[in-house]
Amino acid sequence: MSLDITQQATALIDHIQTRFHEGHRRALPELLRLAEAVEARGIDEGLGDELRAIGNALELHMFKEEMRLFPMMEQGGNTLIGRLIEDLQREHVEHEGAMNVFRARLAALSEASSVDSALQQLVQGVDDLANELASHMRAEDDELFPLFAVQPPVAPAALKPRLPVPTTNP
Numbered sequence: 691m692s693l694d695i696t697q698q699a700t701a702l703i704d705h706i707q708t709r710f711h712e713g714h715r716r717a718l719p720e721l722l723r724l725a726e727a728v729e730a731r732g733i734d735e736g737l738g739d740e741l742r743a744i745g746n747a748l749e750l751h752m753f754k755e756e757m758r759l760f761p762m763m764e765q766g767g768n769t770l771i772g773r774l775i776e777d778l779q780r781e782h783v784e785h786e787g788a789m790n791v792f793r794a795r796l797a798a799l800s801e802a803s804s805v806d807s808a809l810q811q812l813v814q815g816v817d818d819l820a821n822e823l824a825s826h827m828r829a830e831d832d833e834l835f836p837l838f839a840v841q842p843p844v845a846p847a848a849l850k851p852r853l854p855v856p857t858t859n860p
Contacts, residue, residue: 695837696763696764696765696766698837699763699764699834699837699838700763700764702829702833702834702837703760703763703764703834705829706755706826706829706830706834707756707760709826710822710823710825710826710829711752711755711756711826713822714748714752714819714822714823714826715749715752717815717818717819717822718741718745718748718819720815721741721745721812721815721816721819722738722741722742722745724808724811724812724815725737725738725741725812726738727808727812728799728806728808728809728812731806731808731809733799733803733806733809734795734799737795737796737812740792740795741792741816743788744785744788744789744792747781747784747785747788748785748823751778751781751785754774754777754778755778755830758774759771759774759775759778762774763834763837763838767838771838772838772839775835775838778830778835779831779835782827782830782831785823785827786823786824786827789816789819789820789823790820792816793816793817793820796809796812796813796816797813800813
């Protein structure tokens with residue numbers, strides 16, 4: 691792995707941790723407070739539990755990145771990095787699906803209880819989190835992970851089979 695790629699990865703990792711990981715960790719407690727306020731008003735039950743499950747899955751994902759993947763990348767990668775990246779990309783799809791289901795639930799509640807300010811704040815906050823999460827996943831999937839894509843080895847020209855040279859009979 692070249693020094694340039696390792697430097698690029700380190701800069702991207704710093705950006706991801708500062709903007710996204712820290713941002714998600716700041717946003718979730720307030721969103722949980724709003725979800726519990728909505729529940730306390732009798733609008734819906736289980737919002738806090740569902741959001742907490744999303745937050746726990748996201749925290750576990752970020753922990754894997756911070757404790758396993760990012761240090762591996764900052765050291766130039768290794769043979770297992772491709773499997774870890776595949777696992778994390780699969781989790782990205784799962785996070786996106788969970789957020790979409792939760793947002794749809796909130797949208798339905800919002801239509802029925804459009805005057806509740808806590809619900810409207812929760813809807814807006816979850817939309818903001820979902821947009822930040824989408825940007826987070828794009829930064830990893832489109833910029834960071836490709837730096838460590840495993841390329842199949844290219845056979846040297848000397849090892850390629852040679853076509854028979856046609857002979858002419860005089």
